[in-house]
Amino acid sequence: MATVHHWTGLEAKALRLALRLSVRAFAQQLGLAVATVSKWESKLAGTEPRPDTQAILDTALGRADAAAHLRFETFLSEMTSPEQNAGRRRVTASGPRAWEYESWADDLDRVVVALSRQNFALADSLLSRWLGRFKALELDDKGLYLLARSTVLLGDLRRYQGSVVGLMSAQHSYTGARAVFSQLGIPRRVAQLDLSLAVVMEMSGKLESAAHAYETLAVDDRLSPRDRARARLWVGTALSKDGQHDYATRVMIAAKRDFEGLTEPDDWSVAHQKLALARRGVGDLEGAIRHLDIACSTGTAQSPMERVQLTTAQAHVLRTDPVTHDDGLRLLDQAARIAAQAGLGHQLRSIEAIRRTCEGAFKPQPPKPGSKQ
Structure with a gap:
């Protein structure tokens, strides 16, 4: 519920409008003169x-009831201009912006949950509620922090959706938010955005540049130990995509050990999933299946994206063996359906690329002219 630390005529008018009372009726309710x-x-x-x-x-x-509180917040936001804000700051250090910021922060927490479940429509709606509401010049440091965090989450939304335009939008959002966090002097957030920008590089096919960026961030003290371990794992991911599977395996094993030490079972499971793909790349099918079995038996894979990634890894390994090739293709179709339903454009394109490599695999070749049947 909204609270006001110091009332002015502005808040009083917003309350009257929220209660849907005339000036006279409002005065009577308060016991004051019109x-x-x-x-x-x-x-x-x-x-x-x-x-x-x-x-x-x-x-x-x-x-007032909850609906009136919501109307109060809306009216107050609409009535507030930069000039009025300046006047109100002279009156009190904590006007209604205090509860506006609280509502903003609550909505961002809801965005994080929505993105984790790939509920992109809800995430987009919540972010749109705030991103066009204030201009940076009228915000204090707390407001700038929330604005930058909103911009980061918008970048995450566009990156998860995965279109080419979406990746460019994500890069733009991350770069803008990075500038704000630099201005606010929050180095951890700046480093996290460097990590997100490296992910965009990898998704855009700039594998060598992404690997170098991940390597730098894997030893960056601005990041938490978990983020540094993730950066190390993603070095291996980029290297494996670039065909450097043995080097990728060594890096991924180091990341896996980091996750063990940090007691991060989900990340540890994902590391085995990535290792399975790296071992497949060098033709070590037995090792790939071993790592994949560990990933499948220990991973949670609750969100659509997690299910797509794990199912795609299974399909990628199984379709390598002629005996399980058809099973792999069926899993690939299953992953494609989940990706399409969840709007995961990047994963869907990756699946299509894998499917194209399957065309013609393990099919009998036509006999050469003159050869015996």
């Missing part, structure tokens, strides 16, 4: 109710 309420509405942030009247307004807001 002229008092009219003064608030004409002077807005330039006037302050007396302390006893502030308490009356607190009570009126506290008794």
Whole structure:
């Protein structure tokens, strides 16, 4: 619920509108003169109710239902301009922006959950609610932090959707947010965005550049130990995609040991999934199946993206062996259906690329002219 630390005429008018009362009816409800309420509405942030009247307004807001609180927040946001904000900051250090920021932060937590479940429509709706609401110049440091965090999550949304335009949008969002976090002096966030930008490089096919960026970040003290271990794992991922499977295996094993030491079972399981693909790349099918079995038996794979990634890895390994080739293709179709339903464009394109490499595999070749049947 919204709270107001210091009332001015601006907040009082927003409350009247939220309660859907006329000036006269509002004055009667508060037990005040109509002229008092009219003064608030004409002077807005330039006037302050007396302390006893502030308490009356607190009570009126506290008794309002949830729908009225939502209308109050909306009206107050719409009525607030940069010039009015400047005036209000002279009156009080913590105006209604305090609860606006709280609502913003709560919505960002909801975005994180929505993205983890690939509920892109909800994530987009929540982010749109805030990203066009304020201009950077009118925000204090807390507001800038929330704006930058919103921009990061928008980049994540576009990256997860995976279109070519989406990757360019993600890069733009990450770069903009990185500049804000640099301005605010938050090095950990800056390093995390460097990591996200390296992921975009890898997804765009710039594998060598991505691997070098991951290597640098794997020893960057600005990042948490878990993020550094992930960077090390992703070095191996980029190398494996680039055909350097033996080197990738060594790097991934080091990352796997890091996850063991950090007690991160989900990351440890993903490391085995990546190792399976690297071992497949060098023709070690037995090793690939061993790592894949560990990944399948220990991983949670709850979200659509996690299911697509694990199912695609299974399909990639199984289709390598003539005995299990058809099983691999069936799993590949299953992964494609999940990716299409969840709107995972990058994963869908990767599956299509794998499918193209399967064409003609293990099919009998036509006999040469003159050869015996």
